[in-house]
Amino acid sequence: MSMRKLPLAVAFTLAFSAATAGAQAPKLGQPITETDITAWNIEALPDGKGLPPGNGNAKLGAAIYSQKCALCHGENGVNPRPGYSPMVGPSKFDRIETMKTVPYYKYATTLYDVMRRSMPYPIPKTLTSDELYALSAYILFLNKIVGEDEVMDANSLPRVKMPNRDNFVVWDQDKIEYDPIRMGAPR
């Protein structure tokens, strides 16, 4: 089609589109709804966003752990297989090579998140929400961070005060927008 045959205004519009939107935004993505992303939408954030309904305590978690976790991570969270992490470890990090396990985490939600996305290692993403809360409760109990009967759920898990919580220094404030108070997690 010859540009000369187009009305002037239309020609201008085409030229403008080609120079901006056409070059920068090919728009080849397909729109999708958040509902259709549900299967992948699995993160648990420090303030509790993303934690699903469900609950569990350490007593329930002990049986699940023994069946699904102990083979690699060791009975009662100690003496794991070579190359695997124990679930119980130091809670004081005063040497640079101190082994970091669950007590190192600033937020308890990290434990739920990593189990939900990655565990059990050979068959990930197979634990139910209740199992994940029970396992979180059990592993926190093994580390003496919560009591044996404390129920972990979307409300209580983000409120668990982790022992190493206040020992983190943000490396470069200028580059990072991070506000632990606004995140509102541990209270």
Add this chain to the structure above:
Amino acid sequence: MRIRKRRNQPPPLEPVAGNGLLDRRALLGRGIVLAGAMTTGAGASLNGAAAEPLKDDPWSLEMGAAVPPLQTASRFEKGVVRTLSNPNNELRNSHARTPHHLLQGTVTPNSLFFNICHSGLPDIDPAQHKLVIHGLVKQPMVYTVESLARYPMVSRMHFIECAGNSAPMFSSEPMQVTAQALHGLASNGEWTGVLLSTLLDEVGIDPKAKWILAEGADSLGLSRSVPMKLALDDVMIALYQNGERVMPGNGYPMRLLVPGCQGNMNVKYLRRLKLIDQPAMTFYEAKTYSQILPGGKSWLFHFTMEVKSFITHPSFGHTLKGPGHYEISGVAYSGNGRIAKVMVSADGGKSWAEAALQGPVNPKAFTRFRMPWRWDGQPVVLQSRAWDEAGNVQPLRAEFVAARGQTEKPVTTPLAFPNQHYNSITSWSVDSSGGVKHVYA
């Protein structure tokens, strides 16, 4: 280096620092003649022995094999391979390290690029793979590999370095291992892909978004949080690595590339980007890649891989064949931008001379440095120290250990990761027989 006989010989080049370091301008190849070479006279090598008479070898007298579709290195280069952390394919993570001491230049070949895979190599069909961008956006979108390949692309040279690279150097005693074992979890290549800012424009950013959670399609769903400020800068979704599709160990069919930041943030097998209002505090950012400091505090969000250099030639595993001329060379890089300067010492840091930088010097990429050297056969300690364009300088070992500490007991395996983000100086001692050892100096 070639030394030409010229009618008007310039004056011989004198050492510019202790133990025989020569002016880097000698590398320009003209106008300067090495003082050591002058004394031997034209027509003789530094060792004085004449060459054998020449004859034809078998390969000059018969035809070779036809070329294959995918070429590999000469059979005489069989030793130039990555070293593995899990050679028996046990059910755990696996690493492969780049043989820096056997390579030159700045581009790491894809076959020798370092890998760390926490749950093996996923076998991803690019026709099925999808990338979703959602969360605090105006319109969530899904992209296929094919659709992303139609976007405007950029090609950039960048290094990727595991935050645990050089971790054996936290050991209280210097470990006697190669530059591959010490520094092999860093590699450099040309990455081609779509700038993340292009796609974020398309989905529309909600101003409440401060971080992006990047997640892989591997069985761990490995994920990291990237600050929006970084994501809108030079972050890309890389589809190509040194001209071919990204290698399976490096994230096929697509990976996030966060130039200059911890390797682990360059999420491989990328399948999901979620814009969120807080860091997700995933396993790797909350634990593995946070660093315990002496005294009990820990750094959080130490993303930038700071200015660093190490000598690759000569280094542990090499043997110098007698006194005479050598080129010292190595790589320097910084997550803060371009390398501005590299200084080299041959006397354990008593005196330093500026090395030549092989151009082009790209930001957040390996830069090869070179330094002519005339070794007199006496014991020496070789070191390099880099500066970046942001003014950061590679710390001396004493400074580094004072700030970051070292282990209580010597580390016994280079596969251990006592801490992360080691960027101090590497020192190689050369003894009078030409053997190279790793030392702290």
